[in-house]
Amino acid sequence: MEQDELTTVLQDAGLSPYQAEAYVTLLELGSASATDLADLSQVPDPRIYDVLRDLESKGFIETYEQDSLHARAHDPDEVLADLRSRASKFESAASEIEERWSQPEVGQSKVSIVSRFETVIDSAKRYIGDADNQVQLAVTPTQFEALRPALVDAIDRGVLVKLSLHSAGRDEVDLNTVSGACTEARHRPLPSPFVVIVDRKQTCFAPHSDSINQYGVLVDDRSHTYVFHWFFLTSLWDVWEPLYTAYDEDRPDSYVNLRYFVRDVKPMFDNGAEISLEIVGVDTLTGRSRTVRGELVDISTTNEFDQIDREQTSPPSVAEFAGVAAVSVDTGDEVISVGGWGATMEDVEAERITVTSFDSE
Incomplete structure (x- = not known):
């Protein structure tokens, strides 16, 4: 690092221009009289004594009498520790600025x-x-x-x-x-x-x-x-x-989307399959988690399932069930209506539907 650059960095670290000039010059000389230091560092003679007192109070130098006032650079451990601490703070500040700029909370x-x-x-x-x-x-x-x-x-x-x-x-x-x-x-x-x-x-x-x-x-x-x-x-x-x-069978045993469940299961349900379910979801009235277990007793859709082309080789798109899609489950004590994401008219909004038993005729 050039002398001018070092002087500038020391100013950034808190020294005045005269203090930085005097300190860098003293580092090169080792020790010097106040008048010699003033000449070599280009610090005005009337200011050199104040500059040396300030550098001594900051721990950068020490002064002593030898016919006239002399100064020598102090052991730099304290100075180095201070500079490294400042550098660490600048680095932390730079990282914080980068993070705040790129990722708002x-x-x-x-x-x-x-x-x-x-x-x-x-x-x-x-x-x-x-x-x-x-x-x-x-x-x-x-x-x-x-x-x-x-x-x-x-x-x-x-x-x-x-x-x-x-x-x-x-x-x-x-x-x-x-x-x-x-x-x-x-x-x-x-x-x-x-x-x-x-x-x-x-x-x-x-x-x-x-x-x-x-x-x-x-x-x-x-x-x-x-x-x-x-x-x-x-x-x-x-x-x-x-x-x-990851499923061994064509029909998964667990769903997180009720419309996919309706698409896959309704043809079998209409043909007489007996299906038991466990549904984990949210009670639409209280907003609390709720689990429903029982037998599937009804499936409702906006479009009649029979209107969907049964001859098509691939299953119908879930978009064909974008309207009402709901199921009813008999728990033995009551019949619970279950809707999909955003359900409001049903008793429960389903988050996961698990087929616990399946018996087709």
């Missing part, structure tokens, strides 16, 4: 806009780590690898994970890494935004990497998340080819 707002994709990924990992019931995500294979450890932990906790992978070809997807990190996966051969939806209440969103506008959206709100949920189902999930399933 989510708790201050239900919807936050962030500028860095790394912030979106970190938030997605945190949300998935706190998931209790379900995760829906649309990601590239590279983004999936970054989230995979959090997804594996979620699967181990019993969370249901729907994974939509978007890449140019299926051969870019390693099914060995998909297994154990999701309950179902589909492949979308088109660019897609990054979407992670957790437990019907939290969403991370970012435009796809080729988008002109680069930003991220962090949502901690059920109403906004509901919009992302339907975008995921209709654009990123339902119309794309299945890639992987």
Whole structure:
């Protein structure tokens, strides 16, 4: 570091220009008389004594008499400790500024806009780590690898994970890494935004990497998340080819979406199947958690199921059940009506539906 630069840094650390000049000069000389130091450091003669007294009070130098006033640099340990402490504070301040700029505190707002994709990924990992019931995500294979450890932990906790992978070809997807990190996966051969939806209440969103506008959206709100949920189902999930399933049978034994349950089960129920359920959800009157166990006795939809083309080779889209979709369960003591996400007319809003027994004729 050049002398001028060192002098400037010492000024930034709290020394006056004259104090910095005198101290740097004294470091080079070791010791000097006040008058010699004034000449060599370009500090005016009338000011040199005040400058030396101030440097001595700060612990930078010590003065002594030898025919005239002399000064020598003090052991620098104290000075170095002070400078390093200041440097650490500046570094901490820089890190804090960077964090505040890139990641506003989510708790201050239900919807936050962030500028860095790394912030979106970190938030997605945190949300998935706190998931209790379900995760829906649309990601590239590279983004999936970054989230995979959090997804594996979620699967181990019993969370249901729907994974939509978007890449140019299926051969870019390693099914060995998909297994154990999701309950179902589909492949979308088109660019897609990054979407992670957790437990019907939290969403991370970012435009796809080729988008002109680069930003991220962090949502901690059920109403906004509901919009992302339907975008995921209709654009990123339902119309794309299945890639992987953890279920041994065509029909899963557990659902987090009542409309998928209605789509899969209603034909069998209409043909006389006896189905028992356990439904974990929220009481729509009290807002408290509620579990319902009993026999399925009715399924209601806005569109008559018979109107759906039974000849089609693939199951109907869940969008065909976007209206009313509800079931009734006989607990033995009463019949409870159960609706899907946002239910208001039913007794319970279902969060997870588990088929506990199934007997078809």
